[in-house]
Amino acid sequence: MARLSVLSKDTMISLGSEGSFTRDELIKSVENGDNIGEKLAEIQLEWLRSFKERVAV
Amino acid sequence: MKMIVTRPQYDITTKYLSVWAGEVINFAQKKKIEVIDLFKDKANKNDFTGRVKKLKPDIIFLNGHGNDDCVTGHDEEKLVEAGDNYDILRDAITYALSCNSGKILGPKVAENNEATYIGYKDKFIFVADSNYSTRPQDDPRAKPFMEASNQVMISLLKGNRAGEASEKSKNKFKEHFMKLSSSQADPDSLQAAQCLWWNMRNQVCLGNLDAELK
Numbered sequence: 001m002a003r004l005s006v007l008s009k010d011t012m013i014s015l016g017s018e019g020s021f022t023r024d025e026l027i028k029s030v031e032n033g034d035n036i037g038e039k040l041a042e043i044q045l046e047w048l049r050s051f052k053e054r055v056a057v
Numbered sequence: 058m059k060m061i062v063t064r065p066q067y068d069i070t071t072k073y074l075s076v077w078a079g080e081v082i083n084f085a086q087k088k089k090i091e092v093i094d095l096f097k098d099k100a101n102k103n104d105f106t107g108r109v110k111k112l113k114p115d116i117i118f119l120n121g122h123g124n125d126d127c128v129t130g131h132d133e134e135k136l137v138e139a140g141d142n143y144d145i146l147r148d149a150i151t152y153a154l155s156c157n158s159g160k161i162l163g164p165k166v167a168e169n170n171e172a173t174y175i176g177y178k179d180k181f182i183f184v185a186d187s188n189y190s191t192r193p194q195d196d197p198r199a200k201p202f203m204e205a206s207n208q209v210m211i212s213l214l215k216g217n218r219a220g221e222a223s224e225k226s227k228n229k230f231k232e233h234f235m236k237l238s239s240s241q242a243d244p245d246s247l248q249a250a251q252c253l254w255w256n257m258r259n260q261v262c263l264g265n266l267d268a269e270l271k
Contacts, residue, residue, distance in 0.1 A: 003244060003247070003248070004248075006244040007244050007245055007248060008186075008244075008245050010186050010187045010188050011184060011186065011187075011198070011245050011248070012184070012185045012187045013182065013183070013185075013248070014069065014070045014073065014182065014184075016070065016123075016156035016180045016181060017070075017123075017124070017133070017156065018180075019068075020069045020070060020185070022187065039180065043252060043255045044251060046254065046255055046258060047250070047251040047255070
């Protein structure tokens with residue numbers, strides 16, 4: 001959440017047919033724990049796993 | 058050689074995809090490839106199915122929304138679906154720039170040994186700048202995503218095999234990922250890097266990996 005709150009106001013993330021979301025909408029989704037919030041968490045987890053992979057490379 | 062492109066355009070996401078697909082169309086036309094461009098409401102099931110059956114394209118580039126078992130066209134009309142007309146893709150190399158279709162539709166198409174399906178087994182995600190929504194081609198935040206995706210088509214059109222084209226695209230995602238990851242001080246870059254990594258991890262190349270345009 002803290003990381004999302006420092007995104008630029010103009011940043012938009014397109015999540016396919018779910019729609020495109022502004023920073024404030026993304027923060028709300030994380031707060032509500034809806035599908036979008038869960039997907040953002042999944043993306044971050046996958047990114048954290050990338051560290052392990054990059055270290056191995 | 059013939060290429061069919063579907064470019065629905067009815068929301069921000071499809072606008073970005075359709076505009077950036079224009080780069081692939083220009084590249085193909087320079088290579089004297091016949092391009093059948095199903096733009097906006099032409100990206101419907103009747104037109105798409107009819108053209109594919111009649112023209113037997115060598116390569117198909119689908120842009121639009123999708124889910125596990127289908128890719129949609131204008132206003133989310135299903136163009137091709139696992140339980141329906143998936144076999145129309147059996148004689149071509151298909152790249153679907155859409156969410157999730159690499160999960161069920163792709164493997165279904167790839168059951169035919171000759172077919173190739175490149176797509177994404179989860180959401181295709183991109184970051185954009187709302188100030189550029191009327192001119193997506195100039196959006197610097199969307200550029201790394203669209204460039205890496207277009208690399209699949211550009212590589213195929215250059216004569217690379219399907220497996221190589223997908224690898225080159227993944228390398229492009231990785232290249233942008235590394236560049237943006239190094240800008241630790243910029244939260245927008247870090248967010249974009251995460252989404253690039255996500256797309257790279259979810260791109261799949263199924264079926265005949267040795268297929269190439271001749």
